[in-house]
Amino acid sequence: MAQAHIIFYDIISSLDPPAWSPNTWRVRYALNIKGIPYETVWVEYPDIEDVCKEIGAAPTSTIAPHYTLPVIQDKSTGVVISDGPLIVEYLDKQYPDTTQLFPPGTIALQAGFTSAHGSAISPINHLSLRRTNAILNPRSQEYIRRTREQAAGKKIEEITPVGEARAVGWEKYRGGLGKVDSWYQKSEGPFVMGESITFADITVVSWLVFLKIIFGEDSQEWKDIAGWHNGRWERLVNTFAKYQY
Structure with a gap:
């Protein structure tokens, strides 16, 4: 597997551990199933838009720009991707030796x-x-x-x-x-x-x-x-x- 350095942006809660969002869980599970190393950056809701703009993450709705998590930043390629399914598609293609969560022809x-x-x-x-x-x-x-x-x-x-x-x-x-x-x-x-x-x-x-x-x-x-x-x-x-x- 190509060396990965993924930064995963997730929504923090008051719980320990803090993970809770069904949307971000999809990417966390994908990373763990694939065995791709990553670090989590925890973000409060009111900070999501500023964080996304700072790292160059695209809005997930363009009718009125709306920024959401999950987002990943792949330091090994410079790629920043928003939206769970698109992130997992990217991980499948960039790291083909890992478990393929979108097998060929199933997207x-x-x-x-x-x-x-x-x-x-x-x-x-x-x-x-x-x-x-x-x-x-x-x-x-x-x-x-x-x-x-x-x-x-x-x-x-x-x-x-x-x-x-x-x-x-x-x-x-x-x-x-x-x-x-x-x-x-x-x-x-x-x-x-x-x-x-x-x-x-x-x-x-x-x-x-x-x-x-x-x-x-x-x-x-x-x-x-x-x-x-x-x-x-x-x-x-x-x-x-x-x-x-």
Whole structure:
């Protein structure tokens, strides 16, 4: 493998260890699965745009320039890349002797899978918002509260459903995961593509680990998820545990 010197920009939390974001988990898992050495630079939410501009990272939305993490900076090539899937595609091509997470001919297929997965689990976005904000440091908490409330026109406490609405939301999320489970059932192995881990599996696991982290391993929320669909999600998370850090 070509000598790598990757700087990985991730969003910090108040937890120890600080990793939590499902979007950045996808790149952290990829780097660890590939065995590519890297160092993490932890960034607070309100600093993301300035950090990205300083290192030359492109915005991930060009309608109104919007900067997000993950970003990597490959010191061995001078390349700076934004956006999880693009980062992993780059790592596959630049370091071909590592595990290929986008096997030849699968980029379009996996893009379709990850899009469908995102739609299937979308009810979790509002259900998790309040807990997500609670694990951040004060500066990032203020930023998320201000930007999300401005976009939604209501308080975070009003965005996150409670009571019966919460129960309905969780049932919709379980149904969405049930759809994903049905896709896995068609596989001839534990992963989407049989016996081989791909970016599709990393995406699924990243969202599950995110929920396990923000709600807590001993929470009823995680216990429920772990028991759904014959325990598939807990098994998948446990399989990836060796690639977390």
